Amino acid sequence: MRGITKRFGDLVANDHIDLIVEPGEIHALLGENGAGKSTLMNVLYGLLQPDEGEILVDGSPLKLKGPADAIRAGIGMVHQHFMLVPVFTVAENVILGAEPTQGGPIGRLSLDQARREVIEVSERYGLPVDPDAVVEDLPVGVQQRVEIIKALTRDAELLILDEPTAVLTPQETDDLLEVMRGLKESGKSIVFISHKLREVKAVADLITVIRRGKVVGTAEPSAAPSELAEMMVGRSVILTVSKEPARPADPVLSVSELVVADDREHRAVAGVDLEVRAGEVLGIAGVQGNGQTELVEAIMGLRKVMGGRITLQGIDITTMSTRETLDAGVGYIPEDRSVDGLVKEFTVAENLVLDAYRRAPYGGRIALNLGGIAASAREKISEYDIRVQSHEQPISALSGGNQQKVIVAREMSRPLKLLVAAQPTRGVDVGSIEFIHNRVIAERDAGAAVLVVSSELDEVLALADRVAVMYRGRILATVAPDTPRDKLGLLMAGVHD
């Protein structure tokens, strides 16, 4: 790839990027969330058209009008969010777009041949999977195998893996790295996108680091982690948050024998007991999809509780509505800010008073007090260092980090007994991460109980005073944050000694 540039409006996502991938090479693309890695790969896969630059395969330039052209050129991609039809079988997903038929104008499918193809590829590359299983019933690790098989049946010579380990347990990650090495042995090239240094160092032959849409350099996998991290973020980062030891007081939140169902009416939380005391941070670690979302939503009154009790300083809040829960002194940073935390069409100022619009000084019995809302918005924008042109800007015009700061500002401007923070820094730049982490700790030191849920183990370890590991709807163990990572990894995979 030579001089690739891609702009979205004013934002330059890729700025004259050059990238060369040799045959039989695992080339890691390292960079933070939002650095432009995925954009670059979407260009390479034909999903986005570059504004400038060209793509060359074996020395000859290639014009990609769509993914079909990329597939024909031997490029395969495993997307961060799997591109699998949930209600289809593995075989149906694999053949979609390149279906073997029994000939004739009707195009009758040959599912037998599809099954054979799946089995053949899965055996050759050590990717065991049942061709007749329905995809939505498979664990994510297996779904990812299906994605890889999909690319391989199309004779991909270059495989793009976009953040493949984000949804995997440590053990599944190890399996994947092993598969990647096997693919390399058989001559395939791989572009491995990640922001996790350990994995990149473990498997890559060459590392290209991208920051803010530009290539900042390449490195050998033997480079020191601190050096790579610095290239990634542009300055030395303190991965740990500096904080005083916690001084836990009385219990604030206690959850006992909680059972919650997910949208498919499966038992997502299957009997959870936990307690958070005033002045401490309880971190919940675990791979995504092990009931964390449902647990948090149940506490906040956003999801019906099937059994068990939730109390806040002794008061039963199990069946309270969300408004009552908030009014009882709970702050909430939801895991998906664009769905639950903000109204995208509203301005920054409006989003800042979503919780308090009906109280003075923001609103009376009938009308809103726009002056009061604006004044408080300006105050919070400066206090929380929210980078905006005006408080009347629509929230959707802000970067992820600044959007998240709006939520933090709103939730922390009430006196809190309990702060529930789910994925508080997902998709947020490093500067904002630091800011948000410090705010969370400040809230703890002011005497609030804090529950942090994150799928980023580093984040949990940095913030928490105690770490509870959640697996398949249960708390497997509660450990100290200085527990060795490999032990935590085993716990996250459900192995408990």
Next chain:
Amino acid sequence: MTATTVPGVSGVDSGFWTRQRKTGVVLVALGLIAAVVFGLLATSKAARFAVGETTSGFALSIPGTLGAVLFGVLAIAAGAVLAATGRRFGLWTALSLAAFVASFLCWQVSQAPGTLNTLALGNLAKGSLELSLPLVLGALGGVLCERSGVVNVAIEGQFIAGAFAAAMFGTIAGSIWAGIIAASIGGLLISALLAVLAIRYLVDQVILGIVLNVFALSLTAFLYEQFMQKNQDAFNKPPRVPQWDIPVLGDIPIIGPTLFKANIFVYVALALVVAIHFGLFKTRWGLRTRAVGEHPTAADTLGVKVLGLRYRNVLLAGLVAGIGGATFTLLATTNFNKGMTSGLGFIALAALIFGRWNPVGAFLAALFFGFANQLAFSISALNSPIPTQFLSMLPYVATIVAVAGLVGRVRAPAADGKPYVYG
């Protein structure tokens, strides 16, 4: 590396009273009503059920009271088995409801005055299928559209456009074939508007469908007043489709008159049910259609032309629903009239949902509504004490009960109604 086996997440225990068991209890209650109420109301006179198309010929005969009670007990039994086991929901529900209807018929037929106490089952079956024809074709149009991710509320509009075009061009050309082709083009035109506005201009598909219905109803009403009303002979005297009598086969009890003394629409509808079912689940087109309706982004990343496929399916849907419209003017005994589709497009939509977006399911659901309709006709011919207004409500009540009560939670194609934008 070995496959990581993870035990399935256990379902939430909904206790002993599952939906299946609850339905069983309701069926038992219905059976009790049948055995007691219908049994008391029925007379000791024989209830005769002729197997042919007319009331003459061989007939099964059963004393009214005995029949009403016996079938009521059968309905109770089937419901009780369902309540006790909670399994084989479809089988026991169908059996219990059928017995309920039979008990009801024993009452109705036995109380008919004089020699009216015969019901022609052949006629009942034939009428059910014929009345369901527009619904079958309309629901198939819905399947084609919605399986690829475009909501089709415009079936009513496609019907009326088809009905009008069939009457107009069928009369002008003096040919039913011209009428059928014109009808499919009429439906296609409404579909083309739906496709362009929904796929290209991303208009909300439910609102768009309703607007298109109003548009088609008013446009055909306008054209009717301008042309047809003034000159009925030249523009609104379409030929009727002939009934093809197949010898021997046509004399088979019940099925004979239904399938082998039938018209072109019956065969077209049945052929389309089979063809679309096969196409959807066994061919490349079907796999891609379902993929686009469930997860268009996934299909796109594999080089499937999402929008092209949607255009094609929406247009096909109009074609099929337009033929459904032709049944109003080429099959029934009336000529074209303003608003003559009288909301059947929405019943077709209900059949689509009741049939769970599945061609065969939609066919069976449409047949059910057709049966309810025909039953109302047959019963009023028996001089029933039930007011005719209630009888003509029957199909609509059946629709509400079926869609609300029997369907349970259905899953529409995941991307149904969601426009797809590249990039």
